[in-house]
Amino acid sequence: MFNLKAKVAGIVFLFGSLYYLIAEAISATFFNASLAKTYIFHTISVVGIPNVNSPLFWLMNSAFIIIGLTLIFGNLYEFKNHITKHKLIFYILTFITSIGVIIVALIHGGNPLTSGYHTLGAVMAILGGNVLLVLIAKSMEKFETYQKITLILGIFGLIVFWIMFFNMESIYMPVFERLSVYTLIIWSFVTGFYLVTKKI
Numbered sequence: 001m002f003n004l005k006a007k008v009a010g011i012v013f014l015f016g017s018l019y020y021l022i023a024e025a026i027s028a029t030f031f032n033a034s035l036a037k038t039y040i041f042h043t044i045s046v047v048g049i050p051n052v053n054s055p056l057f058w059l060m061n062s063a064f065i066i067i068g069l070t071l072i073f074g075n076l077y078e079f080k081n082h083i084t085k086h087k088l089i090f091y092i093l094t095f096i097t098s099i100g101v102i103i104v105a106l107i108h109g110g111n112p113l114t115s116g117y118h119t120l121g122a123v124m125a126i127l128g129g130n131v132l133l134v135l136i137a138k139s140m141e142k143f144e145t146y147q148k149i150t151l152i153l154g155i156f157g158l159i160v161f162w163i164m165f166f167n168m169e170s171i172y173m174p175v176f177e178r179l180s181v182y183t184l185i186i187w188s189f190v191t192g193f194y195l196v197t198k199k200i
Helices: 002-030 035-041 057-077 088-105 113-137 145-165 173-196
Strands: none
Touching: 002 035, 002 057, 002 173, 035 173, 057 088, 057 173, 088 113, 113 145, 113 173, 145 173
């Protein structure tokens, strides 16, 4: 049976995840460091700070906003129909994650007056997002390939988040940050694929 809402939500998830990855790659390419050094030694947030080091900061911040809006729209427009348990927590975590990502885009780090709000947004997005993935995996009627992928992504993201949390001074902290963020981006892509192909 053709499900237009599932197709629309799937396309939005696919677009949001691909836009994020492409926008970050382009922004990192023009950052004031080699591409490899940018990904390894500079956090995603730093790429989004408006200064001479990141001429395409606006593109990076647009990616944060797009993925935040993607999550809100995709989850509430159609994906909610696949959640059979803990729906209220699902809605709450969706908003926490989405608002957190948008805060990261609008309130930048590196400024003592606003860095606290930026950090709060990052924690909401990363911790909230990975907890959301674990919840989703355990709140669907079936527990098949899609749910297992979602659970693995969520658990992996939480593990890497805590490694990052206790290694904030490490020169490789940006790697841990990206790994804990990419779980949500990968999930968005996988969810888009599954919705478009009607496999969930």
